[in-house]
Amino acid sequence: MFSYLFVILISYLLGSIPFGLLLTRLVKGVDIREYGSGNIGATNAYRVMGFGMGVMVALFDISKGYISVQIAKQVFGADVAVILIIAGLAAVAGHNWPIFLKFNGGRGVATSVGILINLLPKTVLIVFFIWLIIVLTTRYVSLGSIVGAALIPILAILFNNPPIYVGLGLAIAVFVIFRHRPNIKRLLAGEENKIGWNMNVDKKDD
Numbered sequence: 001m002f003s004y005l006f007v008i009l010i011s012y013l014l015g016s017i018p019f020g021l022l023l024t025r026l027v028k029g030v031d032i033r034e035y036g037s038g039n040i041g042a043t044n045a046y047r048v049m050g051f052g053m054g055v056m057v058a059l060f061d062i063s064k065g066y067i068s069v070q071i072a073k074q075v076f077g078a079d080v081a082v083i084l085i086i087a088g089l090a091a092v093a094g095h096n097w098p099i100f101l102k103f104n105g106g107r108g109v110a111t112s113v114g115i116l117i118n119l120l121p122k123t124v125l126i127v128f129f130i131w132l133i134i135v136l137t138t139r140y141v142s143l144g145s146i147v148g149a150a151l152i153p154i155l156a157i158l159f160n161n162p163p164i165y166v167g168l169g170l171a172i173a174v175f176v177i178f179r180h181r182p183n184i185k186r187l188l189a190g191e192e193n194k195i196g197w198n199m200n201v202d203k204k205d206d
Contacts, residue, residue: 004083007075011068011087015094015111018101019060020045024053037193041106043141047195058110064091065114085168088115092175107179109145112172116152120165123155139194142183149176 020040024032028049032040036048042061046054068091072084095111097103116124127148134144153169161169177184186192 003075007072007083007087008090010071011090012094013099014068015064015091015096016098016100016105017064017094018098018105019064020057020106021101023057023060024049027053039106040101042110043195047193061095061106061110062114062117064095065111065116066118067091067114069115069118081162081164084119085115085164085171088119088168089171089175091115092172096175096179107145108172108175109149112149112176115168115172119168120152120156120159120161122159123152123161123169126155127151135195140187140192141195142180142192143187146177146180146184149173 018040020032020042024030024045032038032045032048036044038044042054042058045057065088069084069088072080072087076083078084092108092111092115094105096105096108098105113124113128116127130151131144131148134147135141138144150173152173153166156166156169183192
């Protein structure tokens with residue numbers, strides 16, 4: 001029992017590391033929460049500080065989900081699906097509600113991608129291309145993330161994954177869509193921000 005709790009705790013703490021905040025402070029000496037949307041994730045880092053910073057933050061956030069699952073694999077083996085999934089979701093919970101930032105974190109998309117790369121690689125590959133098409137055609141990152149998240153459990157079923165992995169896809173979809181509630185409201189109102197434009201780093205827009 002202690003081993004299970006230890007892995008879950010480590011995964012949550014790993015997920016709680018605010019790489020978006022740390023990297024932007026290290027490189028630019030600014031608090032990303034004070035600019036753009038105020039979010040610590042890759043999209044806001046891209047809008048405020050450019051493509052390179054956005055990619056860097058995304059890769060670090062993806063690593064949180066991937067490494068959490070990998071730690072569980074090393075401790076319990078690759079066949080114990082339940083603890084692998086719980087460890088991954090603990091990392092997402094840490095990213096969304098980080099203890100280091102008073103439980104005010106990101107949307108959980110990149111960290112969820114890390115889990116899926118480790119456990120459902122075919123599913124995440126298709127979701128990525130669908131996300132990319134939506135983002136390139138509409139310029140709404142949030143819309144791509146919402147649609148992509150909703151497709152995860154459907155694709156898990158189509159690829160004949162075990163029910164527990166379908167449940168993982170459903171849990172990720174719920175997490176991501178729940179965290180995007182403000183974006184959904186702005187999308188419906190026609191007020192959501194698009195990518196592809198420069199934002200002043202001294203202006204917070206929500």
